[in-house]
Amino acid sequence: YSYYTFIYKLQIEVSNEEQWKEALLAPGLLVVDVYQRWCGPCKAVQNIFRKCKTEYGDDLLRFAVAEADDILELSSLKGKCLPVCLFYSGGKLLSIVRGVNGPLLQKTILELVDVEKKKQQLGSKYVPEVRCLFWVISLRSNYVQEVDMGLSDCSIEMDSRQLAFFFPTLNVTSDTQAGSISEIQKTLALIRPSLLRKRKDEILKTIHDFGFQIAMQREITLTDEQAKEFYKDHDGTDYFPGLINQMTSGPLLALALTREDAVLHWRGLLGPKVVDEAKEKSPESLRAQFAIDNVAINQLHGSSTPEEAQRDLNKFFPTEHTLAVIKPDYTQELRDSIINRIKEAGFSISQVTEKKLTRDMAEEFYKDHVGKYFYNHLVDYMSRGPSVMMILSKENAITEWREMMGPTDPEQAKQGSPNCLRAQFAKSILENVVHGSSNVQHAMDNIMLIFGDIPKQTLLKKEK
């Protein structure tokens, strides 16, 4: 964790606006490695810079490191763990290279240093030859590649620059040191009860500020057995009783966090496991920042590997099943497009059947609405033709499918969530295209009504 405090001789450290302005206005080419707090400056890039400095180094080539959070101009690069190098001269941004692309970095530095030399030799007689970087974006592969087109058109160069700055959240992947590609991952974070009681809003804001999305969350009070099972590998250690005590002292918050390389980043932010060590060696780490007075156990957990994250997530967010119905009068095209949307959202369709409900079944299905003014119309509608009945399986399936459907009334849906199915396809509040169970009991009852008693094993097998 000491990478937070490294000072590099090769690179000047820019950590406030004043230093930023000073660095930009110094003569020559300035190459800035923009980094994120949890990644630290990129060591692989430093090696390339060191080589360049030795090969073509003179006073016209300078290097800097700056944290995206510290400098306003760099704020659009917040949250990207991929190294981003910016090339400036006379305060102007000339070029951007993302990723540890040694040859491209070297080539860019060589060319731009040459320009600086010419400028120095020719003074005001120097006429710039503009070279442009284009971003070739293949949406299908989510891959962004930089190509030096060597064109002389300033407006095109501006476009590419703007592209990089205005779409920093594009899933940009480029060469990395090990040739691997950063990917969106999920990890499990636990906020232990004492911290949750005292500083819930603050820790959630911090998580958000560090670029994580909360894909799922659940407040849960663990029993002694559940806590012991979760931490069984620590059984027998001197801290085990204290840990179990902390884990069961009230509700904790389990979070499924997503972002690029979520597992590594979350672990990196947490810092050392022992609170005193975290405070001493890594005071910026979350375990130091969010330690609770007089509690020796740290307040935050994170999975160690992607495999462990998957196991941990399954424990806190087990697969749920919900009943989804495409209501009568659908066209084949509508049915296919809804099913595609379901698959794209990551649901497994564990069972599917097309079935015309009898009046009795429709009455049973909507028995909670008996007596309401629309009840008879609802039963008529639901029994007048076949419906597509599906069991959808996923963590958090009930809530997620209801979110996909949107509000009961399509007019309200169009206002608040225009992309939901009801906003796009419902005819009216009555004929609103899709149904989804409201809770676990409702899901179980209606799955039983439509599909009979499906053994759990069948569902699990189908999920795979």
Ligand SMILES: Nc1ncnc2c1ncn2[C@@H]1O[C@H](COP(=O)(O)OP(=O)(O)OP(=O)(O)O)[C@@H](O)[C@H]1O
């Ligand atoms: N005010 C209303 N006027 C007409 N029909 C209505 C009205 N409210 C609900 N409905 C019909 O009854 C169904 C069940 O209503 P409920 O309040 O359970 O909404 P929902 O949970 O969004 O929908 P569903 O149970 O079909 O998933 C609605 O989907 C709709 O078809």
